[in-house]
Amino acid sequence: MDLLAHLPALQVVVPMLSAPLIVLLQPRGLAWAGATASALVSFAIAVTLTLAVLDGQTLEYAMGGWPAPFGITLSVDALTALMLLIVTGASAIALLAAKPSIDQQIELERQPLFYSAWMLAMSGLVGIVVAADAFNIFVFMEISSLASYILIAGGPDRRALPAVFKYLMMGTIGATFYLIGVGLIYMMTGTLNMADMEARLGDVTDINPVLVAAGFITIGLALKAAVFPLHVWVPNAYTHAPHMVTVFLAACATKVALYVLIRFDYMIFQAALVDHQMQFALFAMPLAILGILVASAVAMFEGNLKRLLASSSIAQIGYILLGASFVSIAGLSASASHLFNHALAKGGLFLAVACLAYQYRDLRLSQLGGASKRMPWTCAAFVVCGLSLIGVPGTAGFISKWLLINAALQSGPWGWALVAIILVSSLMAVVYIWRIVEALYFQPPTEEGDVVAEAPLQLLIITGLVAILNIYFGLFPQVPLELANSAASLLWEGAQ
């Protein structure tokens, strides 16, 4: 089909072009409708691309008809498709639910600009995923970062401003490091196209600049991906952002940077550098383990609901990195499937938080008493997504945890220690999720509002839907698993 061939480009172009158009949609509600429609179209494109990939195709698109090493190319393989589904899906679901919450948090006349920034952020993230050359990844990274600064600072919470300033600083450092690394590689190979880069690196004799480049790129992307201990920008940014922005960004923003990190490392450095697999494992594994344990421990003692979940996100990023650091197919497919499952669980949790925030101004756990009586459906959805985050069987989260433990067992003599760490951190997740559950269900009600008031139906239905998806993909995980498995074998072949 002819249109199919253009879909990789349209995936980026649709949200990008809709951004300026949305600014023009001043009348009440239209901006939201435009943004949602655009996100849904993007999601449909992502689904179509995924179906094509599942058929066994890898789609390549040369922008403007210029062939590969010279022109800009986009490519879509299994891992790309998985990420596209996550980014566009998270954006579409968040926007579908967003209207009541955004109406409450953002003045009407600023809304078109806000939604337009949302579209830019989304097109940037999508662009990072599909771009097949290192420089365009940087360009899209800047687009998405600048737009998400606006999104995070766009709410009524003034504390978002220092948070975003911190994010801006660290994000810029990360992007600069990345750019320095790419520059070094360009110096050595004369190309920016990633496939070409890999091929030409084989001929490079002086390997030291490439090694330095690998260091810069890995650290830069780890900053963007909030890998422990470079995560300090995350808690405040997630906590003070408008609630729906948190849903969107928590589900996909850091994962995209992690995606680039894993892809760059496996596809380029591991193939070109001797012993780099070992270097990567020794760099990533301790950070992943520390991240999992420290962030989970912080979450266990955190009192603010959103900040607690943000800490948990850092731990979950650790899981994804841990899987990748095993340097095995099993580990990679555990990582890839956790990308998807964590997006589902954490997206659902933050949606439920948005529902709660609609009625409760103060999101500290001590202020949430009696919520289960006032908002039974929201709380039920929260519990389901929380179970998925813990990794209880029958939910999506269990699938990736099973894969991860299996991969850890196969990873050599230290496998059992790794399994123990994963299990201990699961138990820590039980603790921090259950603290919330007890607050919602058993704490005596606070004075604030004795009325029974659920969140608006629109918000509630989508939240419930995501909760059901968490169960559905726990019982029928075939499609995401197939994507994750072929993504893993792609990366693995790339590394050889």
Next chain:
Amino acid sequence: MTAETAILMAIIVPLFGALAIVLAGRISPNLREAATAVTSISLIFVVWGLLPTIMDGGRPAIEVSELMPGISIAFKVEPLGMLFAALASGLWLINSIYSVGYMRGNKEKNQTRFFACFALALSATMGVAFAGNLFTLFLFYELLTLSTYPLVAHKGDAATVRSARIYLGVLLSTSIGLFLPAIIWTYSLAGTGDFVDGGILAGKLNDPEIGLLLGLFVFGIGKAAVMPMHKWLPAAMVAPTPVSALLHAVAVVKAGVFAITKIIVYVFGIDFLFDAPSSQWLLYVAAFTIIAASVVALRQTNIKRLLAYSTIAQLSYVIMAAAILKPLAEVGASLHMVAHAFGKITLFFAAGAIYVASKKTEVQQLRGIGRRMPWTMAAFTIGALSMIGVPPTGGFVSKWYILAGAFEANNLVAVFTIIASTVLNAAYFLPILYMAWFEREPAGGKEHGEAPFLAVLALCITAMLTLAFFLFNGPVIELESQVLSGVSE
């Protein structure tokens, strides 16, 4: 209805029942109770309808979803599971009758949530009973923990929530920390987790590791309350009595010992385990639990906590019997599962009836209560005698078989444990009986009669069952002997 659909129905019927209970609860309590009754009666029809097929040697199986290659949600009915499902579904009906009397008599809050979660717990129990592989077993095992949590935390005050936290904490951390790695280990060794006659691990695991894996399973299945993983059971006693009666004397705890038995029989294989010296420890741990829990029970002053420690001891009877790894003892294990269920549910029903009628919760308050509540105390007496193992009660039959198995294996430790624990059981039950029937009530006590009719009716039925099981235990023995001979034509 084919046997395959009946399996799915057994899980779905209580699920829809829970939904119906929630919906009906918004209209009227009577309609809600009707929904419970209809659900439990339909469940009995579904589950007991499977019985003839299994008796004839049929093993209906069905696969719902294959999650990953080799790992699927699948069900298979075999004699042990059939027995457990039939027991739990049958007692649910009686327990529902009792619950209505108890909850109304006590004017409890949140009754709709209570009955709905009860139905959910039964759905999970059916899943545990019919699970066809380790993964499915684990799935429903965890669901059972989660669905019973709201029941334990029912009262909602600070002390209850703290106890419920212990309940959830112990059960989840053992299952995630030990049971799950055991399952994954098994899958990675055998490539499958299916329950197969004769086991799946033979020849794939060597000696010291066999004992280790067995340990992960036994302590990971915290519901079986083998010491030191037993703390959750006394903690769970804060729940309303019907919960303690059905779930913490039958469904939940039996799900634990049932899972261990099933793993011994269908994952390890009896013969394989018998040849592994490193698996011997299980017998000693179970024996220790029996004696220790009985000694602790001696010192309890609260009726329900006393019954909880008695349950811990009795559960380890089943495990010890299974660990003797001899045919007669295995028969004794399943007989004891049933006999203890009848006896202990009667005891809990009686304790609950006493609480509803008189608000008494302590052993010392029972002086002379036999005259005020003759029916209740008669049933209590029958239950207590069954715990001790006096004929003509069900408890005698199962102890007989376990003892016979112990002699067959020349296992003096088991023999000694059974005798010692019988003495201990008598030492903590007989004084209660004496107080209730022969001592005088202290003056100035509250005037009260029997508990509400429905509650008394239920406990009389289970007391009758305890007596009847002394004579009519043929079907259980027949089912169990199928397990041992591996009949499956």
